[in-house]
Amino acid sequence: MTTVLLFAGVVLFLIGIHEAGHFLAAKRLGIAVEEFALGFGPVVWAWRRGETRYSLRLLPLGGFVRLAAESGETAEIPFERTYYGQPAWTGLVLALSGPLANVVLAVALVVGAILGFGLPRHRVAGLVPGRPAAEVFEVGDVILAINGRSAWATEDVGAAIRAVAPEPVTFGIRRGGQELDVSVAPVFSEEEGRYLVGAYFFPQMILPEIEHVTAGGSWSGAGFLPGDRVVSLCGVAVRWFFDLYEMWKQGCREALVEREGETLVLPLPDSAEGLSRDASFRTLPPIYERPPIGEGVVLSFKQIGGAMAGFVATIRGLITRDIPAEEAVTGPVGIATLLGQGVMAGPLIFFLLVALISLNLALFNLIPFPALDGARMAFALYEVVTRRKVSPRVETAVHAAGFVVLLGLVILITFQDLRRLFG
Structure with a gap:
């Protein structure tokens, strides 16, 4: 509700x-307005002020401003104050x-x-062992600038890196309460087909703690439940999700899981698609500045x-x-x-x-x-170019037909949304 x-x-x-x-x-x-309406359908509430009636209608799917003589002639208002005048x-x-x-x-x-x-800042959410970033970054570092330009989470860090690759990239970072400048030289990844520094940049820090599992998915099938926290893989402790992911890429599948104060061993999904799509993980809030x-x-x-x-x-x-x-x-x-x-x-x-x-x-x-403003602009342009007015009846009929089509599309899309929402 x-x-x-x-x-x-x-x-x-x-x-x-x-x-x-x-x-x-x-x-x-100087055009007289007969009605200002929010919504369509039956009138829920209406009042009049001056020459204009204001109304609130039942269906909050649109609205309209009815101008004097927009749908025909009127005797009460001078022609020069009407839409067609x-x-x-x-x-x-x-x-x-x-x-x-x-x-x-x-x-x-x-x-x-x-x-x-x-805006949120990017953070170093994970590191790839053996890559250049692992030598200069620490997980949790806040990215303040890239090559001297202020950096925010609305921007693509990867694109900024590739713009200067293979030249070194200078990052301004905040670590604890200290601001530092670090330099990283990107390396070309044959597997990815692009230059990388070997770090995962995200606004949120992702924990290896499951928030939701997809029914019938690979995590659910392996026995994982919401609230489960992976504490180690193949005997190596993991603190962040990307620690888990990097070890998974190396072939480790045996996870030690903490559940309500107890520990158990469960297998991780075998497919990358199942690993990323069949579960969501708890995150720490972004840092906004x-x-x-x-x-x-x-x-x-x-x-x-x-x-x-x-x-x-x-x-x-x-x-x-x-x-x-x-x-x-x-x-x-x-x-x-x-x-x-x-x-x-x-x-x-x-x-x-x-x-x-x-x-x-x-x-x-x-x-x-x-029925849309673009069509009304088209009619106006036609009049400007040809110096001939379109018949009010023709224009009204065209917009009415368009409105019916749009209403049908709204109904069709609503059913599509419901099917998508409820499967």
Whole structure:
């Protein structure tokens, strides 16, 4: 129930911001607004202020701003204050104002979250014996900088290493309360096909303690239960998950396990897929630090840019069928699940997730599909180019048909989300 309320609250908030963009643009242009509505379906609550009726409706799946004469003529309002009494360029402004409001909100949320809560730092979560990193790093070291540039967990350490390989990489680290500079020369791994230093960089420190096992999976089949902690492999003590992983790669499968104060011996999974996918492990919380304001703003725009590029890549993949639709698209159930997970992950992740949803809402609405803002922009562009207005009845019919199609897609995606959630 809490997840449902959270979903409804977040969606109504984001839709409210979107529709407020349209509303304020219309008011600024002098267009009369007949209704500002959040949600679809039966009216739950409504009130009137001036010429505008404000309503909250039953289904929190959308909203609308009804402009004067948008669906036909009106005798009460002068023609110059109606939707169709405006020059063509105002249609572009009106259509773009909603997505723009969501983009502005997304930027504000990301900047506020990063400057307010900070970002996690990468840590040395494990070392590969015999590799260069093992000579200079200690497990638990906090990565502060790479080659003189501040480093955060939002960045790819491996990419930074490969950018200068085979030249040595200088890391600024914090060990205990002391800040140090260490230099590591990457080596080329024939097995991996790339340059590596031999360290695992993660925001979280991963313990060899099982948090969850997949029913019917290899860990469950070997007898492991949630709460089990691997204390040694083949007689060698392990403190971190990657200690376990490196010994597993060497062929060790016999684990001494601590369970509720007792010890027992259990076999580890034989396959790498089973080792990594059939169980999750307890982690220590990341270390969050607030970046300087200027750096935080730059990092925020990098996050926004990356999210936008990801959205475009997903749309391209859907069109070319390189990405299956069931993997790329999620509906109300999937979004509600993600929001619930975001709350559990902490305020930074939650606000970044809300920002991502707001940004995706903006970009999705720019697609030129009937009933979306992108289609309204297309109609406005047609009018600008041809200097001919599209018949209100034709435009209304096109958007109505598009709305029916979108509603059908939402229902279909919801069933897909439920099947994915409950198997």
